[in-house]
Amino acid sequence: MKKILLAHGGGGQEMNELINGLIFRIFDNEILAQGNDSAILNLSGKIAFSTDSFVVSPTKFPGGDIGKIAVCGTINDLAMVGAKPRYISCALIIEEGLGIDELKEILNSMKSTADEAGASIVCGDTKVVSKGSCDKIFINTSGIGEIIKESRVENLKSGAKILLSGDVGRHGAVILANRNELNLDLQSDCKPLNNVVEALLNASIAPLAMRDATRGGLSAVLNEWAKACGRDIKISEESIAVSDEVMGICEILGFEPYELANEGTFVLAIDPKDEIKALEILREFDSSANTIGEILDSNKGNVIIQNSYGASRFMEPPKGELLPRIC
Amino acid sequence: MDLINSFRDKDKILALSQIIKQRSKKPLNIMEICGGHTHSIMKFGLPQLVGENINFIHGPGCPVCIMPRSRIDEAIAIASIDGVIFCTLADMLRVPGSKGSLAMLRADGADIRALYSPLDTITIAKENPDKKVVFFAIGFETTTPMSAVVVKQAVELNLQNLFIHMNHVTVPAPVRAIMSDKDVKIDAFLGPSHVSVITGSKIYEELANEFKTPIAVSGFEPLDLMDSILNLVNQHENGTHKVYNEYARVVSKDGNLKAKELIDRYFQPCDFEWRGLGVIKDSGLRLRDEFSYLDAKKYFNVEVGESKESKACICGEILRGKAKPYDCKVFGKVCNPQNPIGSCMVSGEGACAAYYKYSKRG
Amino acid sequence: MCLSIPSKVISIDENNFAIVETLGVKRGVSLDLIAEPISVGDYVLIHVGFAMEKIDTKYALESLEIYKQIADDMNSGKISADEGDMGLAALKN
Numbered sequence: 001m002k003k004i005l006l007a008h009g010g011g012g013q014e015m016n017e018l019i020n021g022l023i024f025r026i027f028d029n030e031i032l033a034q035g036n037d038s039a040i041l042n043l044s045g046k047i048a049f050s051t052d053s054f055v056v057s058p059t060k061f062p063g064g065d066i067g068k069i070a071v072c073g074t075i076n077d078l079a080m081v082g083a084k085p086r087y088i089s090c091a092l093i094i095e096e097g098l099g100i101d102e103l104k105e106i107l108n109s110m111k112s113t114a115d116e117a118g119a120s121i122v123c124g125d126t127k128v129v130s131k132g133s134c135d136k137i138f139i140n141t142s143g144i145g146e147i148i149k150e151s152r153v154e155n156l157k158s159g160a161k162i163l164l165s166g167d168v169g170r171h172g173a174v175i176l177a178n179r180n181e182l183n184l185d186l187q188s189d190c191k192p193l194n195n196v197v198e199a200l201l202n203a204s205i206a207p208l209a210m211r212d213a214t215r216g217g218l219s220a221v222l223n224e225w226a227k228a229c230g231r232d233i234k235i236s237e238e239s240i241a242v243s244d245e246v247m248g249i250c251e252i253l254g255f256e257p258y259e260l261a262n263e264g265t266f267v268l269a270i271d272p273k274d275e276i277k278a279l280e281i282l283r284e285f286d287s288s289a290n291t292i293g294e295i296l297d298s299n300k301g302n303v304i305i306q307n308s309y310g311a312s313r314f315m316e317p318p319k320g321e322l323l324p325r326i327c
Numbered sequence: 328m329d330l331i332n333s334f335r336d337k338d339k340i341l342a343l344s345q346i347i348k349q350r351s352k353k354p355l356n357i358m359e360i361c362g363g364h365t366h367s368i369m370k371f372g373l374p375q376l377v378g379e380n381i382n383f384i385h386g387p388g389c390p391v392c393i394m395p396r397s398r399i400d401e402a403i404a405i406a407s408i409d410g411v412i413f414c415t416l417a418d419m420l421r422v423p424g425s426k427g428s429l430a431m432l433r434a435d436g437a438d439i440r441a442l443y444s445p446l447d448t449i450t451i452a453k454e455n456p457d458k459k460v461v462f463f464a465i466g467f468e469t470t471t472p473m474s475a476v477v478v479k480q481a482v483e484l485n486l487q488n489l490f491i492h493m494n495h496v497t498v499p500a501p502v503r504a505i506m507s508d509k510d511v512k513i514d515a516f517l518g519p520s521h522v523s524v525i526t527g528s529k530i531y532e533e534l535a536n537e538f539k540t541p542i543a544v545s546g547f548e549p550l551d552l553m554d555s556i557l558n559l560v561n562q563h564e565n566g567t568h569k570v571y572n573e574y575a576r577v578v579s580k581d582g583n584l585k586a587k588e589l590i591d592r593y594f595q596p597c598d599f600e601w602r603g604l605g606v607i608k609d610s611g612l613r614l615r616d617e618f619s620y621l622d623a624k625k626y627f628n629v630e631v632g633e634s635k636e637s638k639a640c641i642c643g644e645i646l647r648g649k650a651k652p653y654d655c656k657v658f659g660k661v662c663n664p665q666n667p668i669g670s671c672m673v674s675g676e677g678a679c680a681a682y683y684k685y686s687k688r689g
Numbered sequence: 690m691c692l693s694i695p696s697k698v699i700s701i702d703e704n705n706f707a708i709v710e711t712l713g714v715k716r717g718v719s720l721d722l723i724a725e726p727i728s729v730g731d732y733v734l735i736h737v738g739f740a741m742e743k744i745d746t747k748y749a750l751e752s753l754e755i756y757k758q759i760a761d762d763m764n765s766g767k768i769s770a771d772e773g774d775m776g777l778a779a780l781k782n
Contacts (some may be wrong), residue, residue, distance in 0.1 A: 180443050183715040248712030251331060251694050252735075308337045309344070309549070311372025313685040328746060330732060331712065333753050342760035388758035416737065444738025446719060469693070471737050472722050521693045524734060524742045547693075550756060576749040577734050577742045585724040586741070 002100040007026065009094070019126060022100070027114075031122040039122040041087055042297070046147035048083035050074055052295025053140040059106065060172050066139060067119030068107035069263055071113040071121075072192050074143035076212040078268065080193040082201060084146030085117050091140040096131050106137065107131040114257065117192040119143065129149045145194075150202045151295035155208035156229035160269040162293040163278060165240035166286040169220050172260025173249040191264035196285040200268075205278050207268040211263065216318050219258040221267045222303045223317040230301050235293035235315060237307045240315065258305075259318035269295065340376070343553040348378035351560045356382045356512055358648050360502060361467075361519035363547055365678055369685040371549040377556055383472035384648040385678035387604065388435075388502045388519055390466040392496075392670040392677045393646060395602045397542050397597030398494055399424035400631035402463050403432055404624055405492065412438045412455060415463035416470075422673045425635070438553035445473045449480050452489040452554030453635045460621045465494045469521040470584035471594065471612060478593045478614070481621060483565070490623035496599055498522050499530055502611030504601075506538045511648055512559045515559040520574055527582025528572040539568045546574040593618055602636070602670060603643025645678050652682040659683060693736040696746055698729050709735060 007014040024032055031039045054070040064072075071088060078085040094103065107110060114121050188238040193212060198275035200207065211221045218240070226233045242257045250257050270278050275291060305310040359365055363548045365385045368374065374383060387393050403424050406413035413429070420441055421431040433439040438458075442448065444461060452460040463472040474495060481489045481504045498519060505511055518531050523544045531542045541562035545555035553575055572578055588605050590612070599611025636643070644650035652658045652671070662668035664680055671677035695782075696709035705720045707727070719739050720727055727733065733740035761767075 069773070177714065181716065217545045243713075245713040247331075248714035251715070252711060253713060292769055307372055309340050309372065309376055311375040313369065313372050328697075328732070328745070328750075330711075330744065330749060336753075338751075338754070338760045338764070339756040342763040343756070347761060348757075408699075446738050469736060469741070472741075473737055476719070476721055476739070521734070521741065522735060524693075554752075554756070564772045576745045576752065583722065583724075583742055589722070 004096055004098045004100065004103060004128055004204035006128050007020065009126065011132050011312070016127070022104065023107060023124065023126065026111050027121040028111075029120045029122065031120060032254055039087065041122070041144070043086065043146060044148070045143065048078050048081045048145045048147055049142070049144035051140065052077060053138060055135065055138050056175070057135050058175075059102075059136050060180055061178060061188055063170075063174060064190035064263070065106055065109050066137060067109035068113045069115070069190055070139040070141045071110050072190055072263055073214070075113070075117045075119060075192045076264070076266070078143050079192070079197040080210040080212055080287065081147070082149045082197070082206070082210070084198065085143055085145040085194050087120040087122045087144045088119050088140045089209045092119050092126045093134055093138040093265040094128050095125065095134045095136050096128055098136055103137070112278055113189075113192060116142050117123065117194050119292060132181045137177070138316050143218070147252040148183070149206045150196070151210045153209050153225065153228045156225055156231075156269050156295060157208065158231050158295050159272060160208050160295045161275045161291050162233060162235065162295065163268045163270055163275070163282065163289065164218070164240060164265065164292045165193070165268070165282050165289050166265045167212065167246070167288045168262055168265060169242060169246040169250070169257035169260035170265075171263040172217065173246040175261070176249055176253060176255075182252065184245045184248070187190060189262050189264040194264055194265060196282065199284070200278060200282050202279055203277060205270070205274045205281070207278070208271060210266055210268050210322070213263075213285050214263060214264040215261050217257075217259045217261055219256070219315045220317050222315060224270050226301045226303050229295065230299050232296040232298045232300050233293060233303045234296050234305065235305045237305050239290050239292045240246065241288035259313060331548065332545065334507055334550040336550060340549055340553055343550070344376040347381075347553065347557050347560055350557070350564060351368045351378050351380040352564060354380050355514050355560060355563045356384055356432070357511045357517060357556065357559055358384040358386045358505075359517040360386040360388040360498060361517070361522065362677065363520065364517050364545065364552065365389070366683050367547050367552060369681040371552075372685075373549065373552060373556075375399075376553070379598065381556065381560070384513060385645065386500065386648060387505070387646045388467065388522075389671070389677050390470070390496065391422055391673055392642065393501070393601045393603070394422065394465065394494060394498065394670060395462065395600045396424055396512055396634075396636055397631055398425075399602070401624060401629050402492060403427065403429060404629040405461055405627050406432055406437050406439050408627060409459050412440065412451060412458050412460045413463065414440045414442050414460060416442055416445075416452060416465065417464060418673060419465060421667065422670050423667060425631075445477050446480075448477055448487070449484070450487060452486050453484075454480070455486060458486050459490065461490045461492055463494065464494045466500055466591075467496055467519070467522045468525045469512075469519075471495045471590050472525060472583070475589040475593045478618060478621060479589065482618065489621065490626050491614065491621050492623040493594070493611075495594065495612040496601070497596075497612070498526070499534060499611055501601060502534055502605055503537075504604050504607050505570065505647055506534070506540070508647065513540065513564055513648060515540060516542040517555055517559070518542045518570070520544070520546050520551075520578070523574065523578045523582070525583050525586050527580050528570055528578050529580045531570045535568050535570050541568045541571070543571040544574050544578055546576075563656075601646070603646035620685065637668045639648075640669035641678070642671045647670055652679040655679070658670045675688075693741065694733050695732050698731045698733060699725060700729060701727065707733075707740065709740070710731060711735070724750050
C-alpha cells in the first residue's frame with residue numbers, strides 16, 4: 001500500500017501530486033479549482049467565523065472518523081451561533097507513513113460531511129511531519145457562515161427553558177470503549193447540526209443560546225452557561241436521555257454520562273413560549289430530544305441536578321484527564 | 328434481568344425513605360467504611376432522603392486516600408528509573424507526592440501506564456523483556472486477590488522482569504483503630520460491599536461485639552444502602568449490635584475461599600502506615616519471603632527521605648471521622664480536584680472529592 | 690476499590706476466560722477467582738478484569754419482591770412507616 005512520505009510535504013513534485021491528484025479531486029469545487037493563494041468568497045451580511053483542531057485517537061471509530069468530526073466540529077460551531085455554514089478550510093498535519101488509502105478515506109468523509117451540511121471546503125494546507133511527531137493525522141478546520149439569526153450566550157436569562165437535542169455521551173463512550181477494549185454496539189453521535197438549527201430558525205424559533213456539548217459534555221456547557229449568566233440552572237436527571245450502552249460504560253469505568261463528549265448533540269436555551277414548537281422540530285430529527293431544565297432566578301451560578309428521588313446535587317464540570325475510577 | 332436499575336427503583340427507595348425518616352428518632356452517626364459507599368451516598372443524594380437525625384461519617388476505605396506520602400514518593404522514585412515501565416490503576420496517577428505526582432512524571436517522559444486490569448502487567452512484561460515492569464499494587468481485600476493472581480502468573484511463567492510494589496491493606500484493622508479513639512463518636516457502620524465479597528461477612532462479627540456497634544454489609548445501589556440504613560436505624564433505636572448482611576446476593580459468611588487462599592499463599596500481614604491513622608500493626612500485606620525477589624522496593628532499593636504531609640490539610644482527621652471536608656481551611660479553595668493537596672481530594676471516592684463534586688462547597 | 694458491576698456471562702473459553710455483558714457493553718474477564726462452576730447465562734460481579742463472585746439472582750429477585758411489597762403496602766396505606774420492629778432485615782432473613 002502506498003504511504004505518505006516526508007517528500008509529500010516537501011513542496012515538490014510529490015506534494016503537487018498529493019494536493020492536485022488527491023485532495024483537490026476529492027474536495028472538488030470551483031473556488032478551490034481557481035488555485036489562488038487565497039479563496040475568494042462571495043458573502044453577505046453578518047458573518048460567523050470559527051476554527052478548531054482535531055486530534056482524535058483512534059482516527060476511525062463506529063459512526064465516523066477524524067475527517068467527519070473535523071468538518072462537523074466547525075459546521076456545528078457555526079450553527080450554534082445561528083449561522084448557515086458556507087466555507088471551510090482544511091489544514092492537514094500528517095505523520096509520515098500514513099497509508100494513502102487511509103488518507104483518502106478521511107478526505108472523502110470530510111467531503112461528504114461538508115456536502116451534507118451544504119458547505120464547501122475551499123482552501124487548505126498540508127504538512128508532513130516525521131514519524132512520532134504526531135499521531136497519524138491532525139486536522140484543523142476553520143469555517144465561515146452567514147448569520148441567519150444570532151444566538152448568543154449574553155441572551156441567557158432566568159425563566160429560559162433548557163432543551164437537549166438528543167441522548168448524551170455516545171461519542172465519548174465509543175472512544176472510551178475503544179481505548180479500554182470494551183465491545184459495544186454503539187455509534188458516535190457525530191453529525192452536522194446546521195440542518196436542525198435551520199429548521200428551528202425557519203420556523204421563527206430563535207434560541208436564546210445554543211452550544212454543542214463536545215468535550216466536557218453536557219455538564220461543561222451547563223456550567224459555562226450558569227457562570228456566564230450568573231444564575232443557577234436546574235436540571236431534572238430523569239429527563240436526560242442516556243442509552244443503555246453509555247450507562248454501561250459509565251458504570252464500568254466510573255464516569256458520569258454528562259461528562260462524556262458528544263459530537264452531534266446540542267443544548268438550547270429557549271424562551272418558554274417557544275418550548276413546545278422547538279421540541280416538536282427537534283424530535284423530527286431525534287426522538288429523544290427533551291426539555292431538561294430551566295434557568296432559575298437564584299444567582300449563584302451553579303448547576304443543580306435533581307434525581308428521580310427528589311434529591312439534588314451539583315452537576316460539576318468534568319476535571320482533568322478522564323481516568324477510569326478504580327475505587 | 329437488570330441488576331443495576333432494579334436496585335435504583337424510585338418507588339421502593341421513596342418508601343424506604345419514608346420508613347427511615349419516621350423510625351429514626353435519635354441522632355445516629357453512621358460511618359461508611361468504603362469509599363464506594365461515600366460516592367454512592369453523595370451521588371444519589373441519600374442524606375436528603377434519610378432525615379435530619381442521620382449523619383454520615385466517611386471512613387478510611389479509599390485505598391488512594393489512605394496512602395501515606397512516603398509510598399507515593401517511592402513510586403515516583405521507581406518510576407523515574409530508566410528502563411522501568413510503571414503500571415498502576417488509574418486514580419493513583421494524580422496523587423501528589425512530596426515532589427509532583429506520577430502524572431507529572433509521565434509528562435516528563437517516564438513510561439507510566441494506567442491499567443484497567445492488573446493482569447495487563449503480565450502482557451506488558453512479556454512484550455517488553457528488556458524493560459523492568461513494576462506493578463504498583465494498591466487496595467483493600469477486594470483487589471488483593473487480583474494482585475495475587477499477578478504474582479502467581481509471574482512465578483509460574485518465571486518472568487524475570489516483573490516486580491510488585493505492595494500497598495495492600497485490610498479493613499478490620501483501621502476500623503478497630505478508629506473505634507479505639509475515645510473522641511470518635513460512631514454509632515453504626517456500613518460494611519464495605521466488595522471487600523466483604525472476598526472476606527465474608529463474619530469478619531465484622533467480632534468488631535460488632537467488641538464495640539457494641541451494629542454493622543450492615545451493604546451493596547452499592549441506593550436501594551441496598553437504604554435497606555442497610557433502615558436496619559442500622561432499627562438496631563440503633565432498639566439497642567442491638569448485630570451484623571446484617573444486606574448484600575447476601577454476593578456476600579456469604581465465609582467469603583470467596585479460593586481468593587482468600589490465593590492471598591494467603593503469596594502474601595503475609597505486615598505493619599502499614601496509614602495516612603492520618605499512623606502505623607497499624609498487621610494492617611497491610613507484603614510478599615511472603617519466598618517471593619520477595621518480586622518485591623520492587625527491595626529490587627530497586629529506593630530510599631526516600633522523610634515525607635511530610637501538608638500542614639493545612641486535614642485528611643488525617645477526615646479519615647478518622649473527626650472532621651468533615653468543610654472543616655478544612657484549604658477545602659475547595661487551594662485544594663480542589665485539579666490541584667489536590669490531600670489524597671482525599673484525589674480519588675473520586677475520597678470524601679473531599681465526593682463533597683466537592685456533589686455537594687455544597689462550604 | 691469498589692467499582693464492581695453485575696454482568697451476564699455470554700461465553701467461556703478453554704482458558705477459563707469469559708465474555709460478559711453489562712447494559713450492552715461486552716468485555717473479557719478472568720474466571721480464575723471463582724471456585725464454583727460458572728455457566729453461560731450466570732450473573733457474576735466484575736472487578737478490575739476478574740469475576741469476583743457469582744450473583745445469587747434468586748436471592749436478588751426475592752429481595753426486590755420484598756421491597757416491592759413494602760412500597761405497594763405503603764402506597765396503598767396497608768402499613769404505616771411506624772409498624773414493625775426490625776423492618777426489612779427481619780422480613781428478609
